[in-house]
Amino acid sequence: MSTLKVHNLSVNIEDKTILNEFSLEVPAGEVHAIMGPNGSGKSTLSKALAAHPSYDVLGGTAELDGCNLIGMEPDEISRAGLFLAFQYPIEVPGVTIANFIRAAIQARMEDSKSFKAVDYYKELYQKMDDLGIDRKFTSRSLNDGFSGGEKKRCEILQMAMLDPKFCILDETDSGLDIDALRVVSAGVNSMRSAERGFLVITHYQRLLDYIVPDKVHVMWEGKIVRSGDKELATELESKGYDWIKEELAA
Amino acid sequence: MIKTNPIEVDRDKGNFHYNTDYEFDAGIGLSEDVVRYISDVKKEDSWVKDFRLKALNTFEKKKLPTHWATKDLENIDFDIIRYYLSKGQMPSRTWEEVPDDVKRTFERLGIPEQERKFLAGVEAQFDSEAAYSRMKDDLSEKGVIFVGSTEGLKEHPEIFKKWFGKVIPTSDNKFSALNSAVFSGGSFIYVPPGVKLEQPLQAYFRINAENFGQFERTLIIADEGAEITYMEGCTAPKFETSTLHSAVVELVALKGAKIQYVTVQNWSNNVFNLVTKRAMAHEESEVRWIDCNIGSRLTMKYPGVILRGRKARGEVLSIALANDGQHQDTGAKMVHAADETTSNVIAKSVSIGEGRSTYRGLVQMPGHLKHCKNNTECDALLINSDSQTDTYPAITVQGEDHSVQHEASVSKVSAEQIFYMQQRGLSEADAMSMCVNGFVNDLIREFPMEYSVELKRLIDLEMEGSVG
Numbered sequence: 001m002s003t004l005k006v007h008n009l010s011v012n013i014e015d016k017t018i019l020n021e022f023s024l025e026v027p028a029g030e031v032h033a034i035m036g037p038n039g040s041g042k043s044t045l046s047k048a049l050a051a052h053p054s055y056d057v058l059g060g061t062a063e064l065d066g067c068n069l070i071g072m073e074p075d076e077i078s079r080a081g082l083f084l085a086f087q088y089p090i091e092v093p094g095v096t097i098a099n100f101i102r103a104a105i106q107a108r109m110e111d112s113k114s115f116k117a118v119d120y121y122k123e124l125y126q127k128m129d130d131l132g133i134d135r136k137f138t139s140r141s142l143n144d145g146f147s148g149g150e151k152k153r154c155e156i157l158q159m160a161m162l163d164p165k166f167c168i169l170d171e172t173d174s175g176l177d178i179d180a181l182r183v184v185s186a187g188v189n190s191m192r193s194a195e196r197g198f199l200v201i202t203h204y205q206r207l208l209d210y211i212v213p214d215k216v217h218v219m220w221e222g223k224i225v226r227s228g229d230k231e232l233a234t235e236l237e238s239k240g241y242d243w244i245k246e247e248l249a250a
Numbered sequence: 251m252i253k254t255n256p257i258e259v260d261r262d263k264g265n266f267h268y269n270t271d272y273e274f275d276a277g278i279g280l281s282e283d284v285v286r287y288i289s290d291v292k293k294e295d296s297w298v299k300d301f302r303l304k305a306l307n308t309f310e311k312k313k314l315p316t317h318w319a320t321k322d323l324e325n326i327d328f329d330i331i332r333y334y335l336s337k338g339q340m341p342s343r344t345w346e347e348v349p350d351d352v353k354r355t356f357e358r359l360g361i362p363e364q365e366r367k368f369l370a371g372v373e374a375q376f377d378s379e380a381a382y383s384r385m386k387d388d389l390s391e392k393g394v395i396f397v398g399s400t401e402g403l404k405e406h407p408e409i410f411k412k413w414f415g416k417v418i419p420t421s422d423n424k425f426s427a428l429n430s431a432v433f434s435g436g437s438f439i440y441v442p443p444g445v446k447l448e449q450p451l452q453a454y455f456r457i458n459a460e461n462f463g464q465f466e467r468t469l470i471i472a473d474e475g476a477e478i479t480y481m482e483g484c485t486a487p488k489f490e491t492s493t494l495h496s497a498v499v500e501l502v503a504l505k506g507a508k509i510q511y512v513t514v515q516n517w518s519n520n521v522f523n524l525v526t527k528r529a530m531a532h533e534e535s536e537v538r539w540i541d542c543n544i545g546s547r548l549t550m551k552y553p554g555v556i557l558r559g560r561k562a563r564g565e566v567l568s569i570a571l572a573n574d575g576q577h578q579d580t581g582a583k584m585v586h587a588a589d590e591t592t593s594n595v596i597a598k599s600v601s602i603g604e605g606r607s608t609y610r611g612l613v614q615m616p617g618h619l620k621h622c623k624n625n626t627e628c629d630a631l632l633i634n635s636d637s638q639t640d641t642y643p644a645i646t647v648q649g650e651d652h653s654v655q656h657e658a659s660v661s662k663v664s665a666e667q668i669f670y671m672q673q674r675g676l677s678e679a680d681a682m683s684m685c686v687n688g689f690v691n692d693l694i695r696e697f698p699m700e701y702s703v704e705l706k707r708l709i710d711l712e713m714e715g716s717v718g
């Protein structure tokens with residue numbers, strides 16, 4: 001059971017407060033979507049939860065399965081089960097996808113010597129096929145020279161291989177054409193289970209047609225200002241965010 | 251933030267004593283007497299003694315190259331160095347006295363038990379007779395000569411005298427002159443025409459204290475159509491009591507021959523490693539230097555190839571790793587002296603902590619030659635914000651007919667890359683290691699298998715000290 005519980009989280013970047021007493025709970029087995037205008041702090045939330053060194057946590061807690069993530073190292077958080085699919089995946093020249101995912105898996109093993117290369121490649125190829133990634137990509141450097149869509153597929157491939165407890169997808173749909181969107185969504189849906197939670201950050205209702213959320217939250221200026229079911233996403237799509245802003249001002 | 255190099259040896263921990271038996275000790279400092287003494291102990295022919303004495307004279311006249319190289323050279327005190335110690339006089343200590351961090355490093359690198367003792371200075375002799383004797387029969391059947399410098403000059407002057415000191419003249423630089431005056435140890439190898447050695451010859455096969463000494467002298471001659479790979483060094487930290495290591499290595503590839511010379515060295519932080527390596531490549535021959543430099547206080551080493559026969563090929567592949575307190579000043583020299591000669595240089599350096607790496611290249615193509623080619627690629631990777639790198643390519647090309655390509659890059663491991671990799675579960679040090687291994691990977695693949703595995707482990711070890 002992997003519940004993500006964020007309570008009164010405040011986060012600064014370069015002395016500017018981006019998240020201001022942010023709270024959110026995603027119970028195990030549920031998919032929650034966060035929508036919100038550019039600059040409202042969605043990526044800040046995801047990176048702060050993953051302990052990016054540029055983000056200062058001023059206060060609050062973030063628990064995964066009752067374990068407080070605040071103060072943990074990024075790699076400890078990862079091994080504790082939190083996976084972040086980056087909005088902008090980083091290029092790492094010289095490090096191949098196959099070697100990288102292998103190292104990440106071995107980092108999770110009690111005894112890295114018990115790693116079985118044959119099984120690993122079987123699983124890797126299977127998942128690459130599912131996600132429509134050419135098998136040749138195993139020997140390509142991580143994200144190096146990839147198109148936007150290839151980067152996003154590669155994020156989902158890593159997510160599928162690492163079997164995380166909780167997944168945050170930060171604008172995974174941006175840069176994907178409709179076919180890629182379908183493939184990637186199917187990949188995510190196949191990972192949905194009663195044990196695993198998802199937080200899906202997106203601008204578009206479109207993604208939520210494929211990955212149907214249990215709840216939708218609207219984020220604005222570092223806070224959740226409205227929550228609802230998936231109808232809220234449809235409403236946002238037609239009315240835009242101004243509608244929420246006006247309501248808040250009133 | 252920056253920790254000390256994990257393989258640094260605390261020199262106060264060991265209690266070294268020198269056995270000052272007059273017969274095998276040249277004493278401290280350099281003089282004509284010392285040189286005569288070395289030559290006498292080795293029972294050398296008079297031409298060798300004369301060669302040494304002339305070299306001493308040259309050494310004394312030559313200036314240190316500090317007009318272009320680092321001033322740190324001036325800190326070498328030639329008067330306090332022991333120029334000759336035979337095996338009975340190597341410093342000895344017990345295994346218990348070997349610092350724990352050194353033992354741990356051996357452990358991590360997977361160095362075999364027996365070799366550990368030799369490398370740590372506990373045993374002066376590494377017994378590799380068994381491995382070597384099997385090979386020896388095979389070699390002598392083929393007419394291959396594989397001996398030390400003393401034996402080579404004494405027993406086979408008809409073969410070695412012709413080239414000894416010819417590829418690298420004594421006066422090439424102050425340190426080649428020094429080596430010419432006091433050399434001992436090293437390998438002299440001759441491979442007869444058409445003999446292609448499939449197994450690499452290793453310095454290890456003939457290891458003893460002298461061969462791992464300060465002033466080795468190596469000369470390899472591959473006769474027409476012969477092929478040989480020679481390997482020296484290992485990734486384990488070499489325990490050093492002497493602070494100056496100055497070798498001379500000469501290679502001669504006759505028509506159509508192939509020589510590959512592989513070096514992996516990991517010196518402790520107090521060592522000046524000032525080595526002159528050069529090859530003479532005759533018609534249609536190929537010489538390849540594969541060189542990996544780790545550790546030392548200062549390494550200056552620019553393996554070169556004089557491409558003196560038509561269609562000769564020269565190559566230098568070099569990896570340098572400079573950690574705190576270390577300066578790797580390395581590179582390559584390609585002197586084109588015949589038509590249609592080609593050269594290729596790929597140099598990669600990694601600077602960690604306050605380490606500094608310098609690339610110095612020299613490519614010469616005179617105007618009267620036709621269709622020469624050079625490709626030079628030098629890439630530097632900086633790990634920490636204090637890490638340093640600099641590049642001095644000197645390319646002199648005359649004439650229209652040549653093709654020269656030069657590429658250089660400097661990259662940094664970014665905090666975003668490390669964060670990304672950590673987000674997948676890798677520790678900071680593992681993430682760094684992966685980036686560094688990724689950077690040098692295509693070159694490491696060129697190393698013989700057993701080295702490439704050790705090199706990866708060694709990079710992991712070096713990276714552990716770089717994150718804070």
Ligand SMILES: Nc1ncnc2c1ncn2[C@@H]1O[C@H](COP(=O)(O)OP(=O)(O)O)[C@@H](O)[C@H]1O
Binds near residue numbers: 013036037039041042
């Ligand atoms: N590295 C940074 N330095 C300074 N400000 C930043 C940095 N990253 C993000 N911000 C600011 O934080 C705010 C929230 O950004 P972000 O979390 O990326 O929003 P979203 O993902 O919702 O579009 C924006 O005002 C942005 O300009």
Ligand SMILES: [Mg+2]
Binds near residue numbers: 170
């Ligand atoms: Mg964003």
